[in-house]
Amino acid sequence: MSLWFSIFLLIVLIAIPLIGASIPGFPLLLGVIIPYAAIAIFLVGFVMRIIGWAKSPVPFRIPTTSGQEKSLDWIKYAKYDNPHTFWGVVVRMALEIFFFRSLFRNTKAELRGQKIVYGSNKYLWAAGLAFHYSFLVIFIRHFKYFVEPIPGFVSLIQFFDGFFQVGLPILYLTDALIVAALGFLLLRRLLDSRLRHLSHAADWFPLLLILGIASTGILMRYFIKIDVVSAKELGTGLLSFSPVVPIGVNPLFYIHLFLVCTLIAMFPFSKLMHLGGIFLSPTRNLANNNRAVRHVNPWNYDVKVHTYEEYEDEFRDVMKAADMPLDKE
Amino acid sequence: MSSSAEVKFKPEEIARIDYSPPSEHWTDPQIDFEAKRGNWCYSGVHKSLKYLDLPVPKTKFAPNDQDWGLPENWKEIILEGLRKRLDRFRSLKVFMDICVRCGACADKCHFFIGSGDPKNMPVMRAELLRSIYRKEYTTAGKIMGKMVGARDLTIDVLKEWYYYFYQCTECRRCSVFCPYGIDTAEITMLVRELLAEVGMSIDWIVTPVANSFRTGNHLGIQPHGVKDSLEFAADDFEEITGIKIDVPINKKGAEVLFIAPSADYFAEPHYYTLLGYFALFHEIGLDYTWSTYASEGGNFGLFHSHDMIKRLNAKTYAEAKRLGVKWILGGECGHMWRVYHQYMSTMQDEPSFLEVPKSPITGTVFDHARATKMVHLAEFTADLIRHGKIKLDPSRNDHWTPTYHDSCNPARAMGLLEEPRYILQNVCNNFVEMPENTIRENTFCCGSGAGLGTDENMEMRLRGGMPRGSAVRYVQENNDANILLCMCAIDKATLPALCDFWAPGVEVGGVHEMVGNALIMTGEPERKTDLRGQPLKGKEEVENE
Numbered sequence: 073m074s075l076w077f078s079i080f081l082l083i084v085l086i087a088i089p090l091i092g093a094s095i096p097g098f099p100l101l102l103g104v105i106i107p108y109a110a111i112a113i114f115l116v117g118f119v120m121r122i123i124g125w126a127k128s129p130v131p132f133r134i135p136t137t138s139g140q141e142k143s144l145d146w147i148k149y150a151k152y153d154n155p156h157t158f159w160g161v162v163v164r165m166a167l168e169i170f171f172f173r174s175l176f177r178n179t180k181a182e183l184r185g186q187k188i189v190y191g192s193n194k195y196l197w198a199a200g201l202a203f204h205y206s207f208l209v210i211f212i213r214h215f216k217y218f219v220e221p222i223p224g225f226v227s228l229i230q231f232f233d234g235f236f237q238v239g240l241p242i243l244y245l246t247d248a249l250i251v252a253a254l255g256f257l258l259l260r261r262l263l264d265s266r267l268r269h270l271s272h273a274a275d276w277f278p279l280l281l282i283l284g285i286a287s288t289g290i291l292m293r294y295f296i297k298i299d300v301v302s303a304k305e306l307g308t309g310l311l312s313f314s315p316v317v318p319i320g321v322n323p324l325f326y327i328h329l330f331l332v333c334t335l336i337a338m339f340p341f342s343k344l345m346h347l348g349g350i351f352l353s354p355t356r357n358l359a360n361n362n363r364a365v366r367h368v369n370p371w372n373y374d375v376k377v378h379t380y381e382e383y384e385d386e387f388r389d390v391m392k393a394a395d396m397p398l399d400k401e
Numbered sequence: 402m403s404s405s406a407e408v409k410f411k412p413e414e415i416a417r418i419d420y421s422p423p424s425e426h427w428t429d430p431q432i433d434f435e436a437k438r439g440n441w442c443y444s445g446v447h448k449s450l451k452y453l454d455l456p457v458p459k460t461k462f463a464p465n466d467q468d469w470g471l472p473e474n475w476k477e478i479i480l481e482g483l484r485k486r487l488d489r490f491r492s493l494k495v496f497m498d499i500c501v502r503c504g505a506c507a508d509k510c511h512f513f514i515g516s517g518d519p520k521n522m523p524v525m526r527a528e529l530l531r532s533i534y535r536k537e538y539t540t541a542g543k544i545m546g547k548m549v550g551a552r553d554l555t556i557d558v559l560k561e562w563y564y565y566f567y568q569c570t571e572c573r574r575c576s577v578f579c580p581y582g583i584d585t586a587e588i589t590m591l592v593r594e595l596l597a598e599v600g601m602s603i604d605w606i607v608t609p610v611a612n613s614f615r616t617g618n619h620l621g622i623q624p625h626g627v628k629d630s631l632e633f634a635a636d637d638f639e640e641i642t643g644i645k646i647d648v649p650i651n652k653k654g655a656e657v658l659f660i661a662p663s664a665d666y667f668a669e670p671h672y673y674t675l676l677g678y679f680a681l682f683h684e685i686g687l688d689y690t691w692s693t694y695a696s697e698g699g700n701f702g703l704f705h706s707h708d709m710i711k712r713l714n715a716k717t718y719a720e721a722k723r724l725g726v727k728w729i730l731g732g733e734c735g736h737m738w739r740v741y742h743q744y745m746s747t748m749q750d751e752p753s754f755l756e757v758p759k760s761p762i763t764g765t766v767f768d769h770a771r772a773t774k775m776v777h778l779a780e781f782t783a784d785l786i787r788h789g790k791i792k793l794d795p796s797r798n799d800h801w802t803p804t805y806h807d808s809c810n811p812a813r814a815m816g817l818l819e820e821p822r823y824i825l826q827n828v829c830n831n832f833v834e835m836p837e838n839t840i841r842e843n844t845f846c847c848g849s850g851a852g853l854g855t856d857e858n859m860e861m862r863l864r865g866g867m868p869r870g871s872a873v874r875y876v877q878e879n880n881d882a883n884i885l886l887c888m889c890a891i892d893k894a895t896l897p898a899l900c901d902f903w904a905p906g907v908e909v910g911g912v913h914e915m916v917g918n919a920l921i922m923t924g925e926p927e928r929k930t931d932l933r934g935q936p937l938k939g940k941e942e943v944e945n946e
Binding site for chain 1: 498499519522548580743818
């Protein structure tokens with residue numbers, strides 16, 4: 073049901089700009105007001121979420137150790153899977169963020185008779201990585217719609233993305249990859265009964281939304297040409313805070329833009345915040361050096377303890393009878 | 402314990418697992434405690450709760466009773482408790498928000514693998530709390546409810562928490578695989594704290610905690626009992642090895658305070674590890690002492706609440722100070738080491754009265770323990786072997802083909818992986834490893850940790866222990882493994898039942914039991930048996946004469 077709800081929501085989000093684009097005044101709303109509002113919500117929301125997390129302290133140092141600890145000099149320790157130093161943590165975090173280190177460990181457990189066998193299972197890792205990097209490249213490629221002249225690194229990335237020179241306009245590798253990866257992630261959620269069972273709207277909707285954004289983008293680039301010059305005018309105008317509302321741009325463009333604005337605005341309030349949260353995950357961003365360096369808990373408070381004196385008071389007689397040393401005779 | 406399990410269950414029945422989730426939506430909590438007997442634990446007895454000044458339910462209840470005697474304002478207490486913890490633990494806050502439900506953790510949990518119950522997937526276990534968090538703290542949750550996995554807090558939800566958060570052994574395996582490091586152990590610990598605030602806790606946690614608080618050890622053995630037991634073991638040791646040893650207890654001015662789980666001197670097969678400690682300490686002439694006040698390494702508080710960890714853990718430094726030792730050595734235990742490694746230095750004041758641990762035998766300074774001043778025995782022994790300070794005859798373990806079970810906490814909350822292996826390679830000739838997906842940081846829990854090692858939940862224990870059991874069976878069939886070694890008192894207590902069930906014929910033992918067998922002691926008569934009194938390989942005829 074949450075899937076149908078998400079589909080319905082997406083249809084509504086597509087219908088609004090589709091119908092609205094032809095209503096006078098609406099292009100201003102869709103092209104200027106909503107994008108600014110979305111970015112404002114994003115910035116404020118993102119910062120507030122990070123502050124909200126950061127306000128809670130890290131009382132204990134609880135890294136999940138995934139390799140040998142640093143102990144005796146002659147035992148080689150896992151510098152990055154079980155870091156002992158700050159730089160070890162930096163590398164561990166970099167491996168998580170750029171290569172999804174932990175997800176790379178993924179296995180599949182299967183029951184055969186009374187035995188459990190484990191197979192390597194890297195599909196989720198591969199699809200996840202393909203999706204995130206494609207998204208990043210596409211995001212950077214879009215800089216060309218916001219600045220003039222186009223920065224060198226944007227052109228360079230664009231060049232490599234279209235390296236194979238297939239089709240006209242040249243097919244961007246990431247356009248194909250992102251759709252394939254999103255398709256995999258969606259199908260996986262749909263076909264795996266366990267995942268279907270635990271997924272709710274907050275899982276389906278972002279997938280569908282990003283798929284909607286990618287599809288409308290692809291449609292505009294390869295199939296239904298839009299007035300790119302006007303679109304870019306809007307982009308550069310927005311960025312320089314002197315927005316121009318373009319006239320007569322294909323509604324498809326407004327759909328694309330509106331879905332992007334939705335994504336941007338919902339970002340801080342959705343699971344997509346894993347982007348920020350991963351940096352704050354205490355099982356990953358702390359060194360496993362608890363026994364060497366004391367970690368301080370800011371709210372550490374006293375608790376009721378049972379002192380030796382109380383203990384000896386209770387057991388003095390039996391201790392004496394057993395000829396055990398006593399503090400007080 | 403093991404025999405009753407055999408009668409009641411059969412491996413082929415337990416192994417018939419349906420992994421397909423039910424059609425009902427997961428937000429509706431429906432635990433039929435009566436039908437689910439064997440999967441839950443009894444609630445804490447009032448005497449123990451009172452002794453610890455913990456909230457006591459209005460009525461005595463068993464989980465299959467309707468009325469759990471909750472206080473009138475239970476909802477307030479839980480929600481206020483949750484709010485307080487969100488403010489105190491960044492881990493909780495972040496873990497509530499960033500899960501993308503990718504499902505990578507699902508088949509990493511031994512309880513899910515062994516039961517197929519979808520709420521045993523770590524992601525779902527966390528959702529049981531997240532659903533309440535969403536309803537209370539997120540706008541989407543308030544408006545859209547079930548659609549975004551939010552639901553109201555009801556008594557049935559609390560009962561569901563009780564059921565599932567006492568089906569998690571806080572082993573952290575899921576956390577290794579989670580792309581964001583979400584740690585179900587952390588969530589379980591905090592939900593258990595919440596439950597305890599309305600009087601819902603299990604007896605196999607609160608009674609051991611109460612005992613530990615009062616007598617120093619979880620079995621409630623009084624000081625003279627501890628002494629008796631250790632001295633009895635020393636006599637036993639002399640009978641087996643022909644060597645008379647001293648057992649220093651509460652000795653002021655010793656160099657080292659040694660703390661081990663109390664089961665080492667009260668239970669089998671832990672006992673043989675104790676004899677191993679005896680052999681080693683005597684042979685190297687270690688100036689050490691046992692303590693009766695701090696006679697429990699295993700901190701059952703870890704399974705109850707952060708406060709309780711601290712209340713029990715305080716004894717360690719207090720006793721080290723009272724006895725005037727220089728540093729602390731810790732024995733073979735699992736969760737004990739999570740506390741000593743990850744919590745102790747933060748919870749307690751700096752132990753300025755102690756010195757940085759230094760091996761009196763090899764001169765090695767254990768710099769990695771310079772803050773807590775506490776060293777793991779495996780680190781200490783590995784260092785001795787490395788420096789050639791002890792003489793070993795590994796052939797005395799030839800009647801064993803050992804395999805090694807990494808305990809959850811030393812593996813995933815510490816990283817103590819190579820030391821025990823280095824020791825085993827030096828004291829045994831036939832050491833074999835279980836499949837790589839089941840050892841080291843990927844190790845599988847015994848299924849009975851975190852306070853779940855009791856009898857009434859035997860079905861769930863056997864289910865949760867199935868992945869470990871399956872791996873033991875594998876090396877039993879392929880490598881003739883006949884003993885499963887471990888460095889955890891809960892493992893030693895619960896793995897025998899598990900092995901009897903999933904890999905009958907495999908014994909359970911400790912690493913220092915093997916050390917004790919192999920250790921050549923000065924002036925010893927010819928050793929004919931191992932520490933269990935079983936004949937050594939090639940010495941069987943002697944036994945028969």
